[in-house]
Amino acid sequence: MASVNTCLKLIFTIFNIFFAIVGGVIIGVALLFQVVTSINGGENLEGRPTILIILYTLGAITMVIAILGAYGAHREKQACLIVFLVCMVIGSLMMLRAGVTAIYGHPQEERRLEERFRELLPLDKAPENIQYIADRLQTQLHCCGLFSYSDWEDNVPDSCLCDPQTEECLSLTYSDMLLHRKSVYAKTCFPTIAHFFRLILNIFMGVDFTLAALALLGMVLSSTIIHQMRYPGRSTLLMTVPAIFTLPPPKYQELHNPPGY
Numbered sequence: 263m264a265s266v267n268t269c270l271k272l273i274f275t276i277f278n279i280f281f282a283i284v285g286g287v288i289i290g291v292a293l294l295f296q297v298v299t300s301i302n303g304g305e306n307l308e309g310r311p312t313i314l315i316i317l318y319t320l321g322a323i324t325m326v327i328a329i330l331g332a333y334g335a336h337r338e339k340q341a342c343l344i345v346f347l348v349c350m351v352i353g354s355l356m357m358l359r360a361g362v363t364a365i366y367g368h369p370q371e372e373r374r375l376e377e378r379f380r381e382l383l384p385l386d387k388a389p390e391n392i393q394y395i396a397d398r399l400q401t402q403l404h405c406c407g408l409f410s411y412s413d414w415e416d417n418v419p420d421s422c423l424c425d426p427q428t429e430e431c432l433s434l435t436y437s438d439m440l441l442h443r444k445s446v447y448a449k450t451c452f453p454t455i456a457h458f459f460r461l462i463l464n465i466f467m468g469v470d471f472t473l474a475a476l477a478l479l480g481m482v483l484s485s486t487i488i489h490q491m492r493y494p495g496r497s498t499l500l501m502t503v504p505a506i507f508t509l510p511p512p513k514y515q516e517l518h519n520p521p522g523y
Contacts, residue, residue, distance in 0.1 A: 266490045271335050274483045278332035281476065285324030292317035327353075331484065340491050347484045354477035361470040368463060375459055379408050379452060386417040396451070397421045404429060405451040422446040 292314055327349045334342025382388050385396055385407065397419055400406055406422035407413035411432065414422070424431045424447045431445040 278328040282328035288321035350480040357474040405449045406447040408452045
């Protein structure tokens with residue numbers, strides 16, 4: 263068995279434990295998203311199955327790679343560590359590409375989101391599941407319509423109604439059989455939705471670049487261990503201290519024969 267620095271193996275094992283925890287968190291987020299969307303009636307939400315598949319797959323792959331790296335370091339299996347290193351290289355490139363794309367595509371994605379929501383208008387003629395989601399959003403966010411209360415045309419739902427004593431409201435007048443008034447929320451829903459969209463995108467970019475940095479760290483650690491396994495008698499550059507930081511050897515001649523004696 264090759265000789266690998268014990269401290270390096272410990273650091274690499276801790277790194278992989280943290281990496282496995284990240285994979286478990288991703289799977290937990292996928293489960294939470296699935297439960298929340300099911301409770302809120304979003305089973306038919308567009309793109310939901312794709313998001314769940316991506317999250318579950320990413321979490322599972324992250325955990326498998328972490329276990330592979332920890333096993334390779336503990337047992338000093340060079341093949342496992344090479345596979346781990348290749349996965350780290352591919353993963354870091356993919357995450358850096360996704361992060362850079364998200365940064366430059368941020369304004370375009372927000373415009374696309376607005377266009378997609380405008381395609382749903384008028385809301386009173388939208389599919390029932392869309393009306394149900396909009397109704398729940400209006401109740402929870404205290405807003406009315408995506409861009410205006412007129413998104414509902416003349417069929418403003420009860421979830422838009424507000425109390426003028428406690429909320430900022432608009433007073434609407436309807437005339438059918440009798441003349442009556444309604445007070446609806448002055449705030450619209452899309453600005454709040456766009457705010458959460460930007461927040462989620464910023465969180466995604468933060469997580470993405472953090473994972474990319476972890477992948478780069480994993481590349482350095484795994485390549486160092488592979489180097490020590492291949493060349494057990496050769497010192498690793500990362501594990502040596504530069505000569506400028508070392509003290510000069512003692513002058514034994516002067517120690518044994520101090521000046522003046």
